[in-house]
Amino acid sequence: MNSMNPDDPAERDRLILAAVDRFLDKEVAPYAHKLEHDDIWPADIVAAMKAMGLFGCIIREEYGGLGLSASTYAKVIERIARVWMSVAGIINSHLIMSACVQRNGTEDQRRRWLPRFASGEVRGGLALTEPDAGTDLQGIRTTARRDGDGYLINGVKTWISNGIHGRAFAVLVKTDANAKPRHKGMSLFICEKQDGFTAARKLEKLGYKGIDSAELVFDNYRVAGADLVGGEEGRGLQHVLNGLELGRINVAARGVGVARASLEEATAYAQVRKTFGQPICEHQAIQIKLADMATRVEAARLLTEQAARAYDEGRRCDMEAGMAKLFASEAALANATEAMRIHGAYGYSKEFNIERYYRDAPLLCIGEGTNELQRLIIARQLVARNPV
Numbered sequence: 001m002n003s004m005n006p007d008d009p010a011e012r013d014r015l016i017l018a019a020v021d022r023f024l025d026k027e028v029a030p031y032a033h034k035l036e037h038d039d040i041w042p043a044d045i046v047a048a049m050k051a052m053g054l055f056g057c058i059i060r061e062e063y064g065g066l067g068l069s070a071s072t073y074a075k076v077i078e079r080i081a082r083v084w085m086s087v088a089g090i091i092n093s094h095l096i097m098s099a100c101v102q103r104n105g106t107e108d109q110r111r112r113w114l115p116r117f118a119s120g121e122v123r124g125g126l127a128l129t130e131p132d133a134g135t136d137l138q139g140i141r142t143t144a145r146r147d148g149d150g151y152l153i154n155g156v157k158t159w160i161s162n163g164i165h166g167r168a169f170a171v172l173v174k175t176d177a178n179a180k181p182r183h184k185g186m187s188l189f190i191c192e193k194q195d196g197f198t199a200a201r202k203l204e205k206l207g208y209k210g211i212d213s214a215e216l217v218f219d220n221y222r223v224a225g226a227d228l229v230g231g232e233e234g235r236g237l238q239h240v241l242n243g244l245e246l247g248r249i250n251v252a253a254r255g256v257g258v259a260r261a262s263l264e265e266a267t268a269y270a271q272v273r274k275t276f277g278q279p280i281c282e283h284q285a286i287q288i289k290l291a292d293m294a295t296r297v298e299a300a301r302l303l304t305e306q307a308a309r310a311y312d313e314g315r316r317c318d319m320e321a322g323m324a325k326l327f328a329s330e331a332a333l334a335n336a337t338e339a340m341r342i343h344g345a346y347g348y349s350k351e352f353n354i355e356r357y358y359r360d361a362p363l364l365c366i367g368e369g370t371n372e373l374q375r376l377i378i379a380r381q382l383v384a385r386n387p388v
């Protein structure tokens with residue numbers, strides 16, 4: 001222990017990951033099952049994450065964050081999602097908002113917002129989706145109209161993670177509804193809840209319980225011009241796409257976590273459950289499932305690490321993040337399904353974790369851009385990077 005040097009970044013990362021493991025063992029694992037089944041927002045877990053600085057994971061130290069690389073952040077998220085995926089979601093959209101400000105905000109915006117985001121004093125997320133526009137973000141209808149030195153925002157956002165318990169959101173709007181191309185009329189604002197900005201209702205879901213998904217309503221909500229991210233209209237979609245690279249690495253890491261949890265529980269169960277006089281892990285049909293599950297976990301992790309490394313090196317990584325998100329989310333879904341088959345009836349029981357993984361995994365194929373959209377991104381980049 002004496003040889004530990006917390007000033008060495010690698011050593012520091014190891015200490016942080018060890019602290020995350022202890023937190024998950026003591027403060028999440030014993031409570032996750034009940035909180036998830038009762039769909040209770042985990043106030044104590046959020047308080048502990050605040051104390052650990054996890055809301056500032058990727059925020060630079062000069063702004064009060066931990067300044068973790070995306071590579072270390074992905075390891076944190078894999079660990080959290082292995083225990084309870086919803087907890088990873090509470091940090092994710094908050095940190096996409098933070099990344100949008102850190103990468104694209106003015107210095108004034110960084111100084112005003114990032115320390116409050118890092119401490120968890122102000123938590124929130126990203127408000128893009130609307131009732132009529134998800135994949136086609138350029139089809140949003142929420143508007144921001146100039147009003148003196150600020151703007152008036154009107155519109156509805158839906159499916160917004162942390163919508164009820166969060167206080168500030170990066171909100172994508174149209175500042176010019178007639179712009180051509182459409183993205184040139186899109187801007188991003190940081191909006192803090194006050195008059196004119198309300199969470200209208202909590203949405204009920206198949207899984208991903210505990211974390212709140214909500215509809216947000218803007219009714220002549222006044223935002224200061226100083227909170228237009230980057231200080232320039234027409235760049236909102238670009239800011240969001242930047243932030244979503246980190247979001248997709250998070251979703252990929254969550255996929256690895258859920259795929260790994262499914263594998264670990266299936267591997268253990270297959271050694272204790274007996275049929276025809278032997279543990280089911282002795283049956284070739286089960287061995288094939290376990291082998292495929294284990295291979296998916298390793299491949300998903302390697303793709304996630306590759307995407308995180310590209311992000312850390314400041315390289316364009318939409319293709320890498322897209323591949324990682326696509327593969328790891330499908331791995332989570334496949335492994336949760338196979339774990340259910342291996343567990344037989346017990347996989348279908350609410351007393352075991354497997355049915356939770358089975359309900360949580362499909363979201364990973366939808367959120368942060370559907371897997372159909374990821375394939376389009378990957379193919380477009382593939383062609384762009386390999387011109388003939």
Ligand SMILES: Cc1cc2nc3c(=O)[nH]c(=O)nc-3n(C[C@H](O)[C@H](O)[C@H](O)COP(=O)(O)OP(=O)(O)OC[C@H]3O[C@@H](n4cnc5c(N)ncnc54)[C@H](O)[C@@H]3O)c2cc1C
Pocket residue numbers: 093125126127128129132133134135136158159160161162205208213363366367368369370371372373376
């Ligand atoms: C639990 C949960 C949490 C969420 N959290 C947030 C959040 O915090 N913030 C936020 O802004 N949003 C959030 N979302 C919304 C999510 O990002 C959208 O659901 C997602 O982007 C897809 O949009 P959509 O549901 O409108 O589907 P649509 O865009 O209507 O797509 C429907 C289907 O058509 C396919 N499709 C669409 N266009 C194409 C195309 N060009 N080519 C091929 N296929 C296509 C899609 O892949 C999909 O299969 C959340 C959603 C859920 C379920």
